[in-house]
Amino acid sequence: MGHPQRNISAKFSTIRWQAMNDGAQDSKKIISQPPATDSHARSLGPLIKFLGENLKPIIASLAIGVASTIGVLLSPVRDVIQHHLWREKASILLSTSVDRVQEGSSVALRFIVTPLSPRPLDPGVITITFDHSFWTLNSGDILFDSPAISSPVILPDKVSLDLLAIKPGTTVGSVDLQTRYGTYRDEKRLYIDPVQIGEDATRSNFTGMWTLQIGNSHGKMEIRQSGHTDIAGSYYLDDGDKGVIDGWRDGVSFYATIKEQP
Numbered sequence: 001m002g003h004p005q006r007n008i009s010a011k012f013s014t015i016r017w018q019a020m021n022d023g024a025q026d027s028k029k030i031i032s033q034p035p036a037t038d039s040h041a042r043s044l045g046p047l048i049k050f051l052g053e054n055l056k057p058i059i060a061s062l063a064i065g066v067a068s069t070i071g072v073l074l075s076p077v078r079d080v081i082q083h084h085l086w087r088e089k090a091s092i093l094l095s096t097s098v099d100r101v102q103e104g105s106s107v108a109l110r111f112i113v114t115p116l117s118p119r120p121l122d123p124g125v126i127t128i129t130f131d132h133s134f135w136t137l138n139s140g141d142i143l144f145d146s147p148a149i150s151s152p153v154i155l156p157d158k159v160s161l162d163l164l165a166i167k168p169g170t171t172v173g174s175v176d177l178q179t180r181y182g183t184y185r186d187e188k189r190l191y192i193d194p195v196q197i198g199e200d201a202t203r204s205n206f207t208g209m210w211t212l213q214i215g216n217s218h219g220k221m222e223i224r225q226s227g228h229t230d231i232a233g234s235y236y237l238d239d240g241d242k243g244v245i246d247g248w249r250d251g252v253s254f255y256a257t258i259k260e261q262p
């Protein structure tokens with residue numbers, strides 16, 4: 001009876017050892033096999049590194065280009081939106097140094113531009129109009145650019161704009177400011193008086209107003225004779241030239257020195 005039990009126990013021990021041994025071998029096999037994901041990572045690593053190093057500059061350039069394009073496109077849109085929210089408004093005033101001048105005298109022109117909206121006045125062009133039969137441009141420009149204006153300003157701010165009166169009469173001068181969103185205008189009436197001479201020129205006394213021509217320029221001179229020979233006075237020409245005259249006469253001819261004045 002005892003021997004069968006030993007045989008069963010021996011068989012059971014053999015089966016248990018064999019099962020444990022098989023399990024250990026399976027475990028060793030599983031542990032020795034590398035995971036599939038590590039192999040894929042090692043194969044994709046160089047590719048990811050290459051793409052990362054080479055795509056960064058390209059992506060950055062594209063981002064900068066897109067941002068710049070959006071900025072350029074939005075700038076006009078922003079201006080249009082601001083104009084609809086705060087419409088451009090302004091006034092321009094034509095101012096002169098005097099309202100009445102004598103023939104041969106000059107007048108200085110200035111323009112006062114005042115914005116009337118929270119939005120600054122856009123850059124534009126200023127044009128001065130006058131009757132060329134009564135005036136000639138003495139200095140400055142009748143067409144010039146105006147800057148963006150956010151507060152009242154006097155123009156022109158660099159070169160004086162002067163007109164020389166060349167004929168008596170009543171005239172109207174005007175100034176126009178043209179911007180992208182509007183036109184602003186002002187006018188002013190000016191009076192030109194003739195030069196008053198107390199005496200009429202005669203053969204013995206040259207005192208009076210004389211027509212003067214030098215080259216292709218025309219104008220007038222006002223002279224006064226002192227005694228029998230000495231003569232002094234002033235002159236102006238339609239090209240803007242003006243000055244003083246110092247001369248004398250001998251009964252036959254008239255001699256004079258002309259000195260231009262600024």
